[in-house]
Amino acid sequence: DTGVSQNPRHKITKRGQNVTFRCDPISEHNRLYWYRQTLGQGPEFLTYFQNEAQLEKSRLLSDRFSAERPKGSFSTLEIQRTEQGDSAMYLCASSFRQGNLDTQYFGPGTRLTVL
Amino acid sequence: AQSVTQPDIHITVSEGASLELRCNYSYGATPYLFWYVQSPGQGLQLLLKYFSGDTLVQGIKGFEAEFKRSQSSFNLRKPSVHWSDAAEYFCAVGPFDTNAGKSTFGDGTTLTVKP
Numbered sequence: 001d002t003g004v005s006q007n008p009r010h011k012i013t014k015r016g017q018n019v020t021f022r023c024d025p026i027s028e029h030n031r032l033y034w035y036r037q038t039l040g041q042g043p044e045f046l047t048y049f050q051n052e053a054q055l056e057k058s059r060l061l062s063d064r065f066s067a068e069r070p071k072g073s074f075s076t077l078e079i080q081r082t083e084q085g086d087s088a089m090y091l092c093a094s095s096f097r098q099g100n101l102d103t104q105y106f107g108p109g110t111r112l113t114v115l
Numbered sequence: 116a117q118s119v120t121q122p123d124i125h126i127t128v129s130e131g132a133s134l135e136l137r138c139n140y141s142y143g144a145t146p147y148l149f150w151y152v153q154s155p156g157q158g159l160q161l162l163l164k165y166f167s168g169d170t171l172v173q174g175i176k177g178f179e180a181e182f183k184r185s186q187s188s189f190n191l192r193k194p195s196v197h198w199s200d201a202a203e204y205f206c207a208v209g210p211f212d213t214n215a216g217k218s219t220f221g222d223g224t225t226l227t228v229k230p
Contacts, residue, residue: 004158033217042119042205042220043159056217091158102209104218106151106158 002026004107006092012113013082020078021110025094032075033104034067035091036060043091049075050097082114117142117208121221128196129229136191136224138206147209148189149218150180154202162204165189176200201228 005024013019025032031050035043046065047057051072061067064082069075079086089111093104118141128134140146147166151159163174170182180191189206203225209218 006158040222042207042222043218045217045219048217058217093159102147103149103161103164104209105161108158109156111156 004092004094004105006090006107006110008110009108010111010113012115014115015082015084017082018078018080019082019112020076021090021092021112023075023077023092023094023107025074025092026096026105029094029096029105030072031095031097031102031104032069033093033095034075034077035093037089037091037109038087046077079112082112084114087112087114117146117219119206119208119219119221121204121206121224123224124222125225125227127227127229130198131195134191134193134196134200134226136204136206136226138189138191138221139187140189140206140208141187142208146189148180148182149207149209150174150178150189150191151205151207151220152176152202153205153223159205162191196226196228198228198230201226 007022033048034046037043046061047067049069064080067077089109091109092107095102095104120139149164150162153159162178165172165182178193203223205220205223207218207220
């Protein structure tokens, strides 16, 4: 078990460019989550998948954001036409729901800086 | 709607001293409570969790937390702090049941350890 991995760890981009992040969950975990964390704040929920189905999206997830989880394995988060306000740490977590319990394990995050 | 309040933004303790980090939650049903720790530039590591049973739960790194339903609190404690405990600590509440698997986080408490 290698834990949740995220790539890249850091991304610097210019305003208006598109960026894509990848998350590889823990093997056999059926749920995958994306959170955003800005300086001085706790993580804020963006969206989550159960297998390949995207079950919930936060209103924080504007139409410039899209997430996919093809085949229920890794996931990608794409931000189009980046804005300076998108600068944040993007965290991925995975879990395996057992009954009604769901414990999320987090990856190291991708830090995005938009210039 | 669920919410988490961590009243202390920053706490400083001397190495070897005891520690208590406060967490208050608001949730309309049975809460599933977590404490995570985050080192600078890193993801979140799960310290402990509470769902039911004994209200005093033990976690990793010598941490424990006590659930008090009457006070809607889930405070984190450690009897003797080590310099390596300096980090940011997040309390979170997650849902029991439902398909809404997201967690809601507090804004964190930054712990500084004095030599």
